[in-house]
Amino acid sequence: MDEQTLFNHLPELEGQLGVEHVKPLLEHFGLRTLQEGEVLVHDQGPIDALYLVLSGSLRLSVEFGGHAIQLGEIGPGNWVGELGYFSGVRLASSTATACAESAVARISYQDFDALLNEDSVAVCRLTHGFIQMLMRRLAVTANNPVIDPHGEMLLLGDLSVPWTELAESPHGVVDFLKTLLGVH
Amino acid sequence: MLLRNYLRGLPGFQFMSEADVDHVAAAMRVDDYPDQHVFIYQERLNKELFLLLDGQVKVCHYGNTGRYYTLKTLQPGEVFGLPSLAQGKPAVTSCQASGPVKVASMPFSAFMLLYQPDSEIGCRFQYVIASQLARDLHDRHDALRNLLMQIYGSKPSEAAP
Numbered sequence: 018m019d020e021q022t023l024f025n026h027l028p029e030l031e032g033q034l035g036v037e038h039v040k041p042l043l044e045h046f047g048l049r050t051l052q053e054g055e056v057l058v059h060d061q062g063p064i065d066a067l068y069l070v071l072s073g074s075l076r077l078s079v080e081f082g083g084h085a086i087q088l089g090e091i092g093p094g095n096w097v098g099e100l101g102y103f104s105g106v107r108l109a110s111s112t113a114t115a116c117a118e119s120a121v122a123r124i125s126y127q128d129f130d131a132l133l134n135e136d137s138v139a140v141c142r143l144t145h146g147f148i149q150m151l152m153r154r155l156a157v158t159a160n161n162p163v164i165d166p167h168g169e170m171l172l173l174g175d176l177s178v179p180w181t182e183l184a185e186s187p188h189g190v191v192d193f194l195k196t197l198l199g200v201h
Numbered sequence: 202m203l204l205r206n207y208l209r210g211l212p213g214f215q216f217m218s219e220a221d222v223d224h225v226a227a228a229m230r231v232d233d234y235p236d237q238h239v240f241i242y243q244e245r246l247n248k249e250l251f252l253l254l255d256g257q258v259k260v261c262h263y264g265n266t267g268r269y270y271t272l273k274t275l276q277p278g279e280v281f282g283l284p285s286l287a288q289g290k291p292a293v294t295s296c297q298a299s300g301p302v303k304v305a306s307m308p309f310s311a312f313m314l315l316y317q318p319d320s321e322i323g324c325r326f327q328y329v330i331a332s333q334l335a336r337d338l339h340d341r342h343d344a345l346r347n348l349l350m351q352i353y354g355s356k357p358s359e360a361a362p
Binding site for chain 1: 212213262264265266268270272283284287288293294318319321323324327328330331332334335336337338339341342345346348349350352353354
């Protein structure tokens with residue numbers, strides 16, 4: 018993949034992490050392009066890295082015996098592999114398939130651990146984003162799947178968290194009170 | 202049981218310093234609750250973070266088909282109430298004691314102080330939260346996989362390799 022794709026998303030990354038915290042992350046990134054229909058990780062297959070979607074989108078599904086439940090699609094700014102990292106279970110929890118030509122940035126769990134020592138603030142802000150994604154995915158998976166007209170089992174709801182929301186963090190008295198009162 | 206010692210052994214707390222664990226423990230209050238006690242109601246705002254110390258808590262959901270079902274039965278050592286608390290949105294699930302339970306709770310104000318991502322303790326506390334959410338989602342995916350197993354049996358489809 019040309020590095021232009023990564024460069025195009027620097028503003029969003031800088032918005033999420035802060036300008037000075039992007040460079041250490043970029044040093045660990047490897048880039049990969051996926052063709053439509055190409056599988057990035059297989060459900061229950063070994064996983065040892067986090068993948069950031071830079072362009073295109075990935076469809077996530079839980080599989081068993083050749084059957085699947087479609088969890089939804091995730092777009093730029095969202096990650097794959099965070100569940101394996103934080104749960105400690107080094108198996109993919111879903112299959113991630115490119116819906117169209119997509120670009121992802123890869124950072125191994127080992128490098129992510131190393132980043133924790135190099136720039137804990139970057140890891141902290143990324144973790145905040147992971148928490149937003151995990152909460153969104155938990156909300157979507159609370160419902161049982163439905164069957165669409167094509168006989169495919171899927172979950173209703175938007176799995177993808179916009180990049181702008183991944184950067185949001187609670188700050189100050191106003192946000193504190195808004196959260197306390199449930200005001201949005 | 203000393204809460205700080207209990208916290209020290211939980212997943213996600215390994216990055217916390219002794220002082221961090223002391224702060225978290227000091228912000229929590231331990232109580233006993235009877236069977237069927239409801240900690241969190243679906244569609245209502247939750248304002249506490251809970252840690253199950255003893256007993257079981259069922260996480261349930263009124264689904265889009267009108268059915269009420271159990272998503273997960275929490276075991277001692279698991280934290281619950283996070284999404285509603287962190288997002289300031291109504292809870293997606295309800296959490297109810299299944300038998301008598303012992304639970305440590307942290308008020309919203311203390312949670313928000315710890316949840317600040319731009320502090321050192323906040324970063325480590327977020328790791329604890331992410332670890333619990335990941336375990337919850339992992340369990341949910343397992344449940345969905347079990348659903349497929351129940352529907353299609355243990356026999357792979359013809360399309361499967």
